[in-house]
Amino acid sequence: xxxAPAKRERTFAITLLAILAGIAGILSLLDAMRYMGxxxxxxxxxxxxxxxxxxxxxxxxxxxxxxxxxxxxxxxxWTLNPSGxxxxxxxxxxxxxxxxxxxxxxxxxxxxxxxxxxNAAALILAxxxxxxxxxxxxxxxxxxxxxxxxxAQASVAATKADVAAKASAATASAATAxxxxxxxxxxAAPIAKEDLTKIEGVxxxxxxxLKAAGITNYAQLSAMTPDQIRAxxxxxxxxxxxTTWPKQAQMAAAGQWDALKAYQDxxxxxxxx
Numbered sequence: 072x073x074x075a076p077a078k079r080e081r082t083f084a085i086t087l088l089a090i091l092a093g094i095a096g097i098l099s100l101l102d103a104m105r106y107m108g109x110x111x112x113x114x115x116x117x118x119x120x121x122x123x124x125x126x127x128x129x130x131x132x133x134x135x136x137x138x139x140x141x142x143x144x145x146x147x148x149w150t151l152n153p154s155g156x157x158x159x160x161x162x163x164x165x166x167x168x169x170x171x172x173x174x175x176x177x178x179x180x181x182x183x184x185x186x187x188x189x190n191a192a193a194l195i196l197a198x199x200x201x202x203x204x205x206x207x208x209x210x211x212x213x214x215x216x217x218x219x220x221x222x223a224q225a226s227v228a229a230t231k232a233d234v235a236a237k238a239s240a241a242t243a244s245a246a247t248a249x250x251x252x253x254x255x256x257x258x259a260a261p262i263a264k265e266d267l268t269k270i271e272g273v274x275x276x277x278x279x280x281l282k283a284a285g286i287t288n289y290a291q292l293s294a295m296t297p298d299q300i301r302a303x304x305x306x307x308x309x310x311x312x313x314t315t316w317p318k319q320a321q322m323a324a325a326g327q328w329d330a331l332k333a334y335q336d337x338x339x340x341x342x343x344x
Contacts, residue, residue: 081149081151082201082202084196084199084201084202085148085151085202086149087196088148088159088193088196088197088202089145089146089148089149089155090145091189091192091193091196092141092142092144092145092148092155092159092193093141093142093145094189095138095141095162095163095166095186095189095190095193096137096138096139096140096141096142096144096145097138097142098138098185098186098189099134099135099137099138099141099166099186100134100135100138100139102134102138102173102183102186103131103132103134103135103138104131106128106130106131106134107128107131130169130172130173133169134169137162137165137166137169140158140162141162141166143158144158144159144162156197156202159193159194159197160194160197160198163190163191163193163194163197164194166186166190167187167190167191167194170183170186170187170190264282264287264288265287265288265289265323266278267281267282267286267287267288267289267292267320269323270289270292270316270319270320270323270341271315271319271335271338271340271341272311272312272313272315272316272338272340272341272342273311273316273341276307276309277304277309277311280303280304280306280307280309281300281303283307284303284306286303288324289320289321289323289324290320290324292316292317292320293317293318293320293321293323293324294317295316295317296317297313297314297316297317300313300316300317301313311341312340312341312342313341314341314342314343315334315338315341315342315343316341318334319331319334319335319341322334
């Protein structure tokens with residue numbers, strides 16, 4: 072792979088092209104004055120004639136604009152500004168078109184021969200491969216390519232490390248939060264106490280017996296079987312039918328108080344009717 076030099080160099084073709092652009096600019100300004108009849112080409116000449124005689128002023132303005140652009144382009148070419156190459160091609164083509172229109176009018180071919188030669192030569196020089204290559208952006212050197220690749224790899228590695236660190240921190244934070252929640256749940260569970268007498272069939276003495284056995288809330292009571300509850304009551308010297316207590320406790324634990332009341336209306340002393 073070949074690399075363009077880091078710094079553009081003004082070749083002979085570019086130098087000649089800049090000079091031709093300057094000449095073309097001066098000739099276009101002279102053409103503008105000739106279109107207006109201010110500067111006869113030779114003694115007795117009435118000036119250049121556009122293909123539409125009524126548009127002489129338009130042709131003069133366009134020739135003046137092209138002339139100014141040519142002079143700017145000449146400076147760009149001399150300073151190796153990449154914009155200069157593109158404008159040479161565009162302006163040369165436009166100028167050749169205007170010169171052709173002038174020939175269609177009353178302007179003789181010999182009057183515009185010099186301008187045609189200058190514009191054509193500028194266009195040919197601009198289209199030379201060596202001229203176009205000189206105005207292309209310089210390609211990076213192998214060292215610059217390697218440096219850019221190393222920088223990109225370092226950036227990717229740093230990004231991966233940062234993502235891994237953030238993921239690790241998030242995992243640790245989640246683990247800590249989970250442990251704290253579990254610890255809080257462990258501590259809070261035994262402390263939570265609820266009014267078990269809201270369960271139909273459970274009186275104050277029965278509730279005390281259940282609490283003495285470690286049953287202090289609806290969730291614990293709903294997880295027991297009637298036989299387990301009977302064993303606690305028997306040990307406390309109490310009696311009762313706990314068949315419906317786990318179901319009632321399940322509704323109370325879920326906060327389904329309306330459903331619980333409707334269910335209790337079908338019971339009598341906590342027993343199914």
